Amino acid sequence: MTLKDLNKKCRCLAKKVQQCTVSQHCVGQHGPLSETCHAGKVKICKITGDRKLCARMASLGVLAGEEAEIICPKKGSQCLLKIQGGTLSLDHTTSSNIIVQSV
Amino acid sequence: MKKPITMALAGNPNAGKTTLFNELTGSRQHVGNYPGITVDHKRGHFTYKDQKVTITDLPGTYSLTAYSVEEIVSRDFLTNNRPDVVINIVDASNLERNLYLTTQFLEMGVPLIIALNMIDVAKDRGITVRCEKLAELLGVQVVPIIARSGQGTEELIKQAIEVAQSEKIWNPKDISYGDDLDEVLMKIVSIISDSSFLSSTYPPHYTGIKYLEHDDQILTLGQKADPVIAQKLEQMVGAISDHLLKTMEVYPESMIADHRYGFIKSIIRQGVLTHKFDIDRLYTSDKIDKVLTNRLIGPVIMLLILFGLYQFTFSWSELPVSWMESLFGWMGGIADTTLPDGPLKSMLISGVIDGVGGVLGFVPLIMFMFFGIAILEDSGYLARVAFMMDRIFRIFGLHGSSVMPFIVSGGIAGGCAVPGVMATRTLRSPKERMATLLTVPFMNCGAKVPVLVLLIGAFFTDHQALYMFLFTMLAWFVALVVAKFLRMTVLKGEATPFVMELPPYRFPTLRGLVIHTWERTWQYIKKAGTVILGISIILWALMTYPGLPESQQDNFSAKRTAISQSYPESIRSELLAYNQETGELSKKGKQLKAELTIIDQEESGAGLRYSIAGKIGTFLEPVSSLAGFDWRTNIALLGGFAAKEVIISTLGTAYSMGEVEVDASDSLGERLVRDPHWNSVVAVAVLIFIMFYAPCFVTVVCIAKEAGSWKWAFFSMAFNTVFAFLAAFLVFQIGNLLG
Amino acid sequence: MWQIGIVILIISIALFFIGKRFYRQFRQATDPAQQISCGCSCSGCGEASCDSRSIEHDLSKKEK
Structure with a gap:
């Protein structure tokens, strides 16, 4: 099996992700990560903000559709987010641009 | 002899590149458990079975786009130097995140080998990686290693040399980025191939992806190389970007990243990774973070740890420091009785023994302090300090990435402003960078610490650790206030976002701690024995002649x-x-x-x-006396511009040459306490001046280099000196008024 | 008299050594061709190439 075939196989996953980018697919309570004031799992719905930020977030694996865990909720300030196996520290500007939905 | 091979070490921050580099080259590059320690690339050499190898340690990056200085440095090195093989260090305990960079090496088509590091940490977390399966799916060799202990490194080098010597042609891997992007990419690649656009630097497929990712550096290069083709490509990319934004509210680069992660997941799900425990459970590291980075308890614990560090340093080093003092006192006594009177005797006693001895006397203290800092650093706690400080820094107009340069410069004590100034390269916003660059010299570097300890020890004997803690806090406070002032006046500008990956806590190894402590202590000793010795002799001459x-x-x-x-x-x-x-x-x-x-x-x-120095000191006395400095202190402060340690050695020389009641075995501290010019108010004023006045020569040169103009270097010298003098003046005058 | 001779010699060596060191530092930092480092830091030379040696023996020992 070539890499491309492998990649195609996982496209269903990518589709699922893309669906979530449209906000109406994010049902239930959702809002910016900076406003989420409880520890626990969240699903990322959308990344707003400028192009650079979106790209930087994407390269760190903060993508719509991904599940993440808030380790240190700090309403209105930075927070620790466990995603893709790593722990990210995000400041207020960044976390207010990440729209999440609690799981 | 065979043709030398060039290798590059690349990987995510904190994946263990520098550890492996040190292991291979036997060098002592600084390794810390926090990201962003390597900003430049560093080169080393080693020989393996008659094969000469030049190896380059690249800065840690998450991707190869032009988002940060580290990424640009790494990418430029790979494209300009074209190493024979790239060793991609992958942290086995965090495979998904690490393989993201691997996919980009595959897209780039560089000769690659994967060093699967920290398999022991992964095992502890119940993670098993099937290397053969991973190698088969990625099409590159995978060698499991533990860089910290050196396990597997020989096999890695053997295989890396084989890859470097093989005739295999490395073509860029084709990864699907979704139907829309794949279609455009195919068209773009064919245009690039047909016109040989940028083909001398990058493979067409790679250039195509970078165009889709809107990579600033490649776009600029393209515009320079062939504006017509570049325009055409940009239009095509613009059209697909608009389409994606309208239909899916995403930019192409996010889509590409999404598919790369999808690709990684598809590989991992084919049995590469097995988890013994529940995947979702929080690791010990996360549990510790819940407490140590807690909004309320976190900062309190941080301050307690800092205070504990000083308490530990002062209480444990007290005895060895007194031994060192007696040792140099005894040496002075011996020289006094055995040498015939004359200038040589004076130089040896006043210049060398009292000067350099004063600096070397603090070696035990410096050693204990470095040991404590090494524990904080190796365990990963310093990265948490950066995280917690980010909020405070933001208030003062600095960036989260400014915290590390501050700590490197001596934020906790015992750093150096030169690497601190260089570490500001991680900051992308020029204004925030400049504000950091100009304020890092306020930290208490390794050379200022002995001066602080000397004066605190002499005038505030009972609460040394507390005063050291307070003066450290003062250094931070002043640096932040000055930064705020600069950001409100000459360096106005918007704040930029800060994102950092926190490394997991690791238990420091005794070997690591000993190496860290020793390498820094040795540098301190070496500097005292070379530069400080030289300057002390010159200053002795200036204080003796005519x-x-x-x-x-x-x-x-x-x-x-x-x-x-x-x-x-x-x-x-x-x-x-x-x-x-x-x-x-x-x-x-x-x-x-x-x-x-x-x-x-x-x-x-x-x-x-x-003497010459005395005349200069006396000339400055009418002004300096407003802040309580006598002419002898002026000589020491002027000498301090060459290197801050010189302040101690010059005070040692000045007070051994012109002291009223000389006793060769008296320490400098005791001599100062007895001197009528000195009291605790003067000590605080002098301390404040020393903490904040012009940075040393090397730092000034470095600021000029990093800021790109001498204007800022002179600004830093003048501004800091005026500020420090005003602060010292206020302390002295108010202190005297209050009695 | 001999003491003065030795003292002059030592001072000249010290002047030469410090002058050379600072001059080198200054030149390294002002050399536009040198993009990477801004000279040796106060804690010594940061370039790994200053400290390169063979690991042949280390490696073979370790694997045994």
Whole structure:
């Protein structure tokens, strides 16, 4: 099996992700990560903000559709987010641009 | 001899590149458990079975786009230097995140081998990686290693050399980015291939992806190389970007990243990774973070740890420091009795032993302090400090990435402003970078620490750790206030976002701690024995010559004769016998000796004042006395511009040359306490001036280099000195008013 | 007299050594061709190439 075939196989996953980018697919309570004031799992719905930020977030694996865990909720300030196996520290500007939905 | 091979070490921050680099080259590059320690690439050499290898340690990056300086440095190195093989270090305990960079190497088509590091950490977390399966799916060799212990490194080098010597052609891997993007990419690649657009630097497929990712650096290069083609490509990319934004509210680069992660997941799900425990459970590291980075308890714990560090340093080093003092006192005594009187003796005692000895006397303290900092650093706690400080920094107009340069410069104590200034390269916003660059020299670097310890130890004996803690806090406070001032005036600008990956906590190894402590302590000793020794000798000469004019020397001789004449002959011969160590002194004899000593000291004091350095110090005294500094302190402060350690060595020399009641075994601290010019208010004023005045020569040069102009270097010197003087002036005047 | 001779010699060596060091630092930092480092830091030379040596023996020992 070539890499491309492998990649195609996982496209269903990518589709699922893309669906979530449209906000109406994010049902239930959702809002910016900076406003989420409880520890626990969240699903990322959308990344707003400028192009650079979106790209930087994407390269760190903060993508719509991904599940993440808030380790240190700090309403209105930075927070620790466990995603893709790593722990990210995000400041207020960044976390207010990440729209999440609690799981 | 075979043709030398070039290798590059690349990987995510904190994946263990520098550890492996040190393991392979036997060098002692600094390794810390926090991201962003390597900003430049570093080169080393080693030989494996007659094969010469040049290896380059690249800065840690998450991707190869032009988002940060580290990424640009790494990418430029790979494209410009084209190493024979790239060793991609992958952290086995965090495979998904690490393989993201791997996919980009595959897209780039560089000769690759994967070093699967930290398999022991992964095992502890219940993670098993099937290397053969991973190698098969990615099409590159995978070698499991533990860089910290060196396990598997020989196999890695053997295989890396094989890859470098093989004739295999490395084509860029084709990864699907979704139908829309794949279609455009195919068109773009064919245009690039047909016109050989940028083909000397990058493979067409890679250039295509970078265009889709809107990579600033490649777009600029493209515009320069062929504006027509570049325009055409940009239009195509613009159209697909608009389409994606309208239909899916995403930019192409997010879509590409999404598919790369999808690709990684598809590989991992094919049995590459097995988890023994529940995937969702929080690791110990996360649990510790819940407490240590807690909004309320976190900062309190941070301050307690910092205070604990100083308490530990002062209480444990007290005895060895006193041993060192006695050692140098004893050496001074030996030199005094064995050497014949003359300039050489004066240079050895006042210049070398009192000067350099004063700096070397603090070696035990520095060692304990570095040991404590090494524990904080190796365990990963410093990264949490950066995280917690980010919020405070933001208030003062600095960036989260400014925290590390501050700590490197001596934020906790014992750093160096030069690497601190260089570490500001991680900041992308020029204004935030400049504000950081200009304020990092306020931290208490390894050279200022002994001065602080000396004065705190002499004037605030009872609460040394507390005062050290307070002065450290003061350094941060002043640096932040000045940064805020700069950001509100000359460096106005918007704040930029801060995102950092926190490394997991690791238990420091004793070997690592010992190496860290020793390498820093050794650098301190080496500097004291070379630069500080040289400067001390020059300053001794400046403090000795031209020497008193003959008429004044005759005056003192006459005074001595007059005093001797006032005593009976028997007492004079008693003193002569005492000086030849053949007799005891009576009460009268002691009195005569004391009176003569006073004349000797007056003469040496007058000589010092008459010397070149003394004249400069005296010239500045009318101004400096407003802040409580006498002319001798002025000499030390001027010397401090060459290197801050010189302040101690010069004070040592100045106070051993012109002291009223000299006793060779007295420490500098004791001499200062006895001096009528010094008291605790003067000590605080001097301390404040030393903490904040012009950075040392090397730092100034470095600021000029990093800021790109001498204007900022001169600004830093002038601004800091004026600010420090005003602060010292206020402290001295208010302190005196309050009594 | 001999002491003065030795002292002059030592001072000249110290002047030469410090002058050379600072001059090198200054030149390294002002050399536009040198993009990477801004000279040696106060804690010594940061370039790994200053400290390269063979690991042949280390490696073979370790694997045994």
